[in-house]
Amino acid sequence: MSSSPWIAITVIENLPLKEGRTLHWKGLDIALFNLGTRVVAVENKCPHMDGPLVDGIVSTFEGRITVTCPLHTRRICLESGQTLKPATDGPCVRTFPAKIVDGLVLLQENTTLDVI
Amino acid sequence: MKQRLAVIGNGMAGVFCVEQILKHNHNFDITIFGDETHVNYNRILLSSVLAGEKEVDDIVLNDIDWYKQNGIQAKLGLRIDKIDLANKTIHSVQGCTTSFDKLLIATGSSPFLPPIGGIDKQGVFVFRTLDDAKHLLALSGAGVKAVVIGGGLLGLEAARGLQLQGCDVTVLHLGTHLMDRQLDFTGGQFLKRKLESLGIAVRCNAVTTAFTGDAHVEGVTLNDGTQLPANLVVVAAGIKPNSGIAKIAGLDVNKGILVNEYLETSHPDVYAVGECTEFEGQLFGLVAPLFEQGKVLAASITGNRGPVFTGYTPATKLKIMGADVFSAGDFDDMREGVECVRLEDPSLGIYKKLILRNNKLEGVILVGDASDDHRFMDWLRNGTDLTEQRRNLLSPAASAGLGEDAAALPDSHTVCGCNGVSKGAIIEAIHNQGLCTLAQLKDKTRAATGCGSCAGLCQSLLKAVSPDYAEEKAKVLCSCVPFSQDQLREIIRSQKLKGVQEVLDIYGNGIGCEVCKPALSYLVDVVWLGDHDEDRSARFINDRVHANIQKDGTFSVIPRMRGGVTTPAELRKIADVAEKYNVPLVKVTGSQRIDLLGVKKADLPGMWADLGMRSGQAYTKGVRMVKTCVGSTFCRFGTQDSIATGVELERRLEDLFTPHKTKLAVVGCPRNCAEATVKDIGLIGQEGSWQVVVGGAAGKGVRKADLLITVETTEEALDASALFFQYYREHGVYLERTYDFVERLGMEKVRRDTVYAADDVKQGLLDRLQKSKDRASDAWLERDNPRPYQFAPIEVPNDGLVQIQMQEKAHV
Numbered sequence: 001m002s003s004s005p006w007i008a009i010t011v012i013e014n015l016p017l018k019e020g021r022t023l024h025w026k027g028l029d030i031a032l033f034n035l036g037t038r039v040v041a042v043e044n045k046c047p048h049m050d051g052p053l054v055d056g057i058v059s060t061f062e063g064r065i066t067v068t069c070p071l072h073t074r075r076i077c078l079e080s081g082q083t084l085k086p087a088t089d090g091p092c093v094r095t096f097p098a099k100i101v102d103g104l105v106l107l108q109e110n111t112t113l114d115v116i
Numbered sequence: 117m118k119q120r121l122a123v124i125g126n127g128m129a130g131v132f133c134v135e136q137i138l139k140h141n142h143n144f145d146i147t148i149f150g151d152e153t154h155v156n157y158n159r160i161l162l163s164s165v166l167a168g169e170k171e172v173d174d175i176v177l178n179d180i181d182w183y184k185q186n187g188i189q190a191k192l193g194l195r196i197d198k199i200d201l202a203n204k205t206i207h208s209v210q211g212c213t214t215s216f217d218k219l220l221i222a223t224g225s226s227p228f229l230p231p232i233g234g235i236d237k238q239g240v241f242v243f244r245t246l247d248d249a250k251h252l253l254a255l256s257g258a259g260v261k262a263v264v265i266g267g268g269l270l271g272l273e274a275a276r277g278l279q280l281q282g283c284d285v286t287v288l289h290l291g292t293h294l295m296d297r298q299l300d301f302t303g304g305q306f307l308k309r310k311l312e313s314l315g316i317a318v319r320c321n322a323v324t325t326a327f328t329g330d331a332h333v334e335g336v337t338l339n340d341g342t343q344l345p346a347n348l349v350v351v352a353a354g355i356k357p358n359s360g361i362a363k364i365a366g367l368d369v370n371k372g373i374l375v376n377e378y379l380e381t382s383h384p385d386v387y388a389v390g391e392c393t394e395f396e397g398q399l400f401g402l403v404a405p406l407f408e409q410g411k412v413l414a415a416s417i418t419g420n421r422g423p424v425f426t427g428y429t430p431a432t433k434l435k436i437m438g439a440d441v442f443s444a445g446d447f448d449d450m451r452e453g454v455e456c457v458r459l460e461d462p463s464l465g466i467y468k469k470l471i472l473r474n475n476k477l478e479g480v481i482l483v484g485d486a487s488d489d490h491r492f493m494d495w496l497r498n499g500t501d502l503t504e505q506r507r508n509l510l511s512p513a514a515s516a517g518l519g520e521d522a523a524a525l526p527d528s529h530t531v532c533g534c535n536g537v538s539k540g541a542i543i544e545a546i547h548n549q550g551l552c553t554l555a556q557l558k559d560k561t562r563a564a565t566g567c568g569s570c571a572g573l574c575q576s577l578l579k580a581v582s583p584d585y586a587e588e589k590a591k592v593l594c595s596c597v598p599f600s601q602d603q604l605r606e607i608i609r610s611q612k613l614k615g616v617q618e619v620l621d622i623y624g625n626g627i628g629c630e631v632c633k634p635a636l637s638y639l640v641d642v643v644w645l646g647d648h649d650e651d652r653s654a655r656f657i658n659d660r661v662h663a664n665i666q667k668d669g670t671f672s673v674i675p676r677m678r679g680g681v682t683t684p685a686e687l688r689k690i691a692d693v694a695e696k697y698n699v700p701l702v703k704v705t706g707s708q709r710i711d712l713l714g715v716k717k718a719d720l721p722g723m724w725a726d727l728g729m730r731s732g733q734a735y736t737k738g739v740r741m742v743k744t745c746v747g748s749t750f751c752r753f754g755t756q757d758s759i760a761t762g763v764e765l766e767r768r769l770e771d772l773f774t775p776h777k778t779k780l781a782v783v784g785c786p787r788n789c790a791e792a793t794v795k796d797i798g799l800i801g802q803e804g805s806w807q808v809v810v811g812g813a814a815g816k817g818v819r820k821a822d823l824l825i826t827v828e829t830t831e832e833a834l835d836a837s838a839l840f841f842q843y844y845r846e847h848g849v850y851l852e853r854t855y856d857f858v859e860r861l862g863m864e865k866v867r868r869d870t871v872y873a874a875d876d877v878k879q880g881l882l883d884r885l886q887k888s889k890d891r892a893s894d895a896w897l898e899r900d901n902p903r904p905y906q907f908a909p910i911e912v913p914n915d916g917l918v919q920i921q922m923q924e925k926a927h928v
Contacts, residue, residue: 007916022909055657059629
């Protein structure tokens with residue numbers, strides 16, 4: 001399986017620390033978070049009621065980094081996309097591999113979940 | 117005839133001893149000699165003075181009236197340099213001679229000065245006396261490079277104090293880890309990390325070889341050749357007993373003045389107490405054993421020889437908020453036959469270690485959380501068998517058990533080590549003075565007013581003993597930062613923290629969550645009157661984009677319309693904007709304003725610009741609006757000008773944050789058309805006066821507001837509102853509405869602390885409100901200076917940013 005190419009989307013200065021920024025790319029609505037040492041990217045849609053995760057507060061739950069949905073305070077794991085609080089077996093949000101190289105934020109389409 | 121008792125030393129040990137002697141049936145004329153010019157003060161709180169947490173007056177233990185009332189002669193600024201045992205006289209440097217029948221030596225200790233070249237330069241200090249603290253305070257400040265030699269208790273407290281004064285501080289420590297006499301290596305590492313997160317640089321294994329500079333110190337040289345710049349140096353490399361004059365006089369002295377279990381020296385009429393003494397090879401550098409000694413000595417010297425001093429279990433407490441350390445007993449876990457129970461929580465920076473032998477505690481180390489220290493200390497002192505508790509040794513005593521825990525302590529147990537207050541004294545005060553809150557207890561006994569670490573135990577004693585015990589609300593804010601909001605306000609203020617992340621890094625788990633971050637955002641704002649480091653990532657989305665998020669992720673826009681007054685031109689603009697941006701719903705709100713609902717985030721700045729109106733703050737925990745009735749402007753029944761007054765009230769308070777939303781109303785007559793009696797703050801006009809009411813509610817519950825005050829003029833009514841408003845800002849718990857606030861505090865207290873407070877208190881509230889107001893501005897002006905992608909999304913073509921992509925390829 002060949003992995004998708006890394007795509008440059010912005011410079012890291014455009015992502016303030018721990019404050020979400022929205023990315024429109026390939027018709028997708030993505031929430032980007034600069035966590036200081038790395039960037040994470042998840043689909044901008046809470047599995048619960050479609051809340052905009054990009055507007056959430058970065059939080060933590062049992063040692064994992066989460067974002068709290070602004071609508072009903074669901075805590076979504078920024079690594080796995082799972083809803084951790086309240087614990088649920090429901091759907092995960094889609095996550096995208098992201099990295100910072102020389103001050104540029106690079107994103108990769110997640111091949112395993114690619115539905116396009 | 118009365119006997120003459122001379123006391124050399126006017127410090128904590130000597131004066132405590134005299135206090136104890138006064139409790140006995142004594143027959144002494146007492147004279148105390150002190151080489152400092154100050155009355156007896158609490159030396160262990162000097163670091164709090166240096167840190168700016170306490171004023172000099174706050175740490176005075178015995179003021180001059182105490183000496184007078186007890187018929188004690190105080191000879192201050194006199195240094196005794198000779199004791200003549202044959203003639204029973206003492207002599208001062210200044211040349212005066214005093215005869216005695218009994219002599220008490222309480223000369224304390226001096227800082228140990230290591231033989232380092234240049235140690236006599238200007239700018240090199242020790243930290244022992246109030247004058248030392250004053251000198252350090254005078255020289256410290258922003259940009260000053262301070263080096264502290266010695267990473268022990270005193271050195272670290274001095275370092276924190278200097279840092280809080282704005283200095284860049286480096287601690288140089290000879291040993292492999294900090295507080296190496298009280299902590300193992302791991303504990304030292306935990307402490308080092310805590311201090312580094314506070315912004316103090318720490319170097320261990322650092323051997324200082326010289327202080328450089330001309331007359332004044334300019335730098336420090338280490339043995340590995342490192343040069344550190346330094347304008348200020350504090351040497352805290354240990355202490356040595358002041359036993360020199362006793363030795364010259366011919367008393368038996370080893371390192372300290374040798375005393376027996378009755379605190380008698382080798383001369384029958386001479387006693388010694390405190391850090392100048394040595395008992396069975398033990399030397400003393402902490403306050404708790406001095407209190408024990410003082411009680412024994414007082415009995416011995418007044419002819420009640422009976423109680424004996426049996427030495428003490430060494431116990432140390434570091435008083436740096438957030439970097440608490442407690443250590444007692446022998447913590448060496450390599451010894452034969454001992455077991456070690458440990459807890460390490462790196463994210464909260466908590467380290468606990470217990471050393472047990474045969475189910476009894478032999479040693480304990482606590483770093484990062486020393487709130488449970490008294491429990492361990494009791495186990496250690498009493499040799500408690502811990503078989504029953506083995507499963508939860510490290511978990512704090514359950515709150516129900518706390519009372520019993522406290523009940524089990526002997527009356528003589530020193531609860532407050534800083535001020536030497538025993539359990540017995542606290543219980544007596546609770547009974548005799550009818551105390552029922554911690555605040556009262558602090559006020560009457562001074563317990564828990566030092567480092568505050570015994571507050572929990574005091575609380576338990578109150579609970580167990582006081583029939584009218586009133587629990588103070590001390591719910592912790594959140595598990596991310598487990599302190600009450602009162603504690604957090606105090607931490608933010610005293611530790612000079614201006615940003616949410618700083619608080620979380622030092623006192624919490626470094627990350628926070630949607631519960632604590634908005635609360636901390638509020639607290640730093642209100643403590644620093646708006647002069648804080650604003651961190652939008654810690655704010656709820658509403659306060660990042662100044663609009664109220666709706667169920668579909670769109671926002672609502674409500675412009676300010678002071679007093680509910682508008683104009684045709686304004687209405688026209690609103691209509692134009694609603695059409696231009698295809699606003700799906702326009703609605704008149706319950707608070708006399710107009711709401712534009714269903715707005716896209718990206719459209720917000722454009723709409724604000726087109727409206728040209730101020731933010732109505734309808735999205736935040738802040739000042740919402742002042743609703744008004746028509747009043748005397750048009751109404752046939754109006755007695756006061758409610759519109760003008762309401763507009764002015766809104767103008768004075770708008771743009772500020774409050775613990776929860778604040779809704780106000782002004783009505784021109786008691787018919788109350790704008791419902792002032794169910795608002796957080798309401799003004800009710802009547803013929804010739806205004807009623808100012810507070811704490812009303814018309815939400816989930818309905819509560820009629822309480823009368824704050826009735827005043828004659830509009831200006832007085834506005835001032836009364838402002839006083840209550842700022843008081844609520846300063847004392848309300850985040851997310852506490854005024855109706856809960858006034859019930860929690862009681863209207864009597866609210867009135868006493870606001871409208872009936874002393875003039876300077878009232879002026880203080882108004883000044884702080886004004887300062888916050890001066891720094892506040894209309895949030896919607898941010899449209900002119902948005903931060904990157906604050907409102908609009910980042911739009912990227914399918915194949916990414918072409919230019920950037922090429923740069924990227926160059927790196928592959």
